[in-house]
Amino acid sequence: MPSRLAEAFRDHPVDLHQNHLDFNSAREVPDSYAWPPLGDETLGDYKYGVESVPIIDLSDPVNSVKEQMGRACETWGVFQITNHGIPMSLLEKVQAEGRRLFSLPAQQKLKAARSPDGISGYGVARISSFFPKLMWSEGFTIVGSPAEHARQLWPQDYSKFCEVMEEYEKEMKVLAGRLTLLMLGSLGITKEDIKWAGPRGEFKDACAALQLNSYPACPDPKRAMGLAAHTDSTLLTVLYQNSTSGLQVLRGGKWITVPPITGALVVNVGDLLHILSNGRYTSVLHRAVVNRTYHRLSVAYLYGPPMNVQISPLSKLVNPRNPPLYRPVTWSEYLGTKAKHFNKALSSVRLCAPLNGFVDVNDHNRVKVG
Ligand SMILES: O=C(O)CCC(=O)C(=O)O
Numbered sequence: 001m002p003s004r005l006a007e008a009f010r011d012h013p014v015d016l017h018q019n020h021l022d023f024n025s026a027r028e029v030p031d032s033y034a035w036p037p038l039g040d041e042t043l044g045d046y047k048y049g050v051e052s053v054p055i056i057d058l059s060d061p062v063n064s065v066k067e068q069m070g071r072a073c074e075t076w077g078v079f080q081i082t083n084h085g086i087p088m089s090l091l092e093k094v095q096a097e098g099r100r101l102f103s104l105p106a107q108q109k110l111k112a113a114r115s116p117d118g119i120s121g122y123g124v125a126r127i128s129s130f131f132p133k134l135m136w137s138e139g140f141t142i143v144g145s146p147a148e149h150a151r152q153l154w155p156q157d158y159s160k161f162c163e164v165m166e167e168y169e170k171e172m173k174v175l176a177g178r179l180t181l182l183m184l185g186s187l188g189i190t191k192e193d194i195k196w197a198g199p200r201g202e203f204k205d206a207c208a209a210l211q212l213n214s215y216p217a218c219p220d221p222k223r224a225m226g227l228a229a230h231t232d233s234t235l236l237t238v239l240y241q242n243s244t245s246g247l248q249v250l251r252g253g254k255w256i257t258v259p260p261i262t263g264a265l266v267v268n269v270g271d272l273l274h275i276l277s278n279g280r281y282t283s284v285l286h287r288a289v290v291n292r293t294y295h296r297l298s299v300a301y302l303y304g305p306p307m308n309v310q311i312s313p314l315s316k317l318v319n320p321r322n323p324p325l326y327r328p329v330t331w332s333e334y335l336g337t338k339a340k341h342f343n344k345a346l347s348s349v350r351l352c353a354p355l356n357g358f359v360d361v362n363d364h365n366r367v368k369v370g
């Protein structure tokens with residue numbers, strides 16, 4: 001059984017056609033990248049919409065933070081956080097190093113290409129294999145030390161990149177553990193209820209990956225897709241999107257833009273938290289769109305449990321009136337299910353069909369993706 005994230009990916013290779021388009025010189029969107037046009041009517045613009053993604057100040061009293069998070073997780077499956085303790089200077093360094101990477105010539109980046117059964121390195125989004133069209137984006141995935149691939153990109157000068165990314169991973173691990181306790185805390189769950197939390201709730205054995213996403217400016221953004229609709233196969237994801245918008249979440253059948261707030265981080269509920277909470281918290285369907293003017297960069301910290309820990313609805317949340325809705329899965333097993341079933345993965349581990357007349361808002365089968 002794989003015990004590390006990289007091994008889990010080795011067990012579930014996906015068929016990815018490597019992307020050789022040099023976005024920077026593209027004057028139009030080639031047919032292989034042309035998606036059905038995005039309609040304005042589906043874009044719930046935050047400037048005009050009445051609803052917006054909740055913003056939670058982590059310096060508020062802890063009970064208030066838990067209560068706000070609980071509400072946000074139940075209704076949206078996503079929220080933004082401020083006063084989270086990650087220094088702005090570190091966010092800026094991560095952003096600068098990410099831009100340095102993606103502005104390398106295409107041939108240079110391909111030297112660090114992810115292998116077909118690998119997780120780390122440069123390449124197209126893993127979800128690409130589920131769509132007939134290519135996405136207007138490129139990515140670089142880091143698990144643990146980025147040294148091996150960074151050396152291929154900058155043989156003489158890779159240490160700065162590694163230092164910055166490793167510092168960010170360290171800070172993110174602490175923040176993600178803290179967020180896990182707060183989010184579960186609002187359901188009455190404590191660190192004692194989660195075996196792998198460790199005595200101080202430090203989640204020492206948690207696994208994670210850092211995903212740098214680059215969305216070059218696009219000559220025809222309405223016909224292109226940065227990253228197609230998906231949920232994250234994580235417990236939670238912490239996303240830094242800096243100042244350029246592009247992230248959208250599906251709510252009430254509309255795509256709502258998550259407005260960039262300087263220094264804030266976006267937190268998504270992932271599929272595993274959805275399972276742990278027995279469906280009380282919604283893993284949010286989201287996507288990234290592109291724009292004509294700006295090169296957008298986002299940095300996602302994909303956080304999950306140790307690979308071989310069984311994740312199932314927490315016993316405190318289950319009773320005769322609320323039977324468990326999902327069967328136990330390890331993260332490793334769930335990644336395999338996702339590699340096969342993609343957006344139907346969550347329903348494929350569901351134990352009972354939704355009751356008659358009960359509309360399961362969390363069933364992503366019902367949503368036409370893309
Ligand atoms: O770029 C974004 O805003 C979204 C990225 C994302 O969803 C992911 O990396 O899983």
Ligand SMILES: [Fe+2]
Pocket residue numbers: 230231232237286
């Ligand atoms: Fe995502």
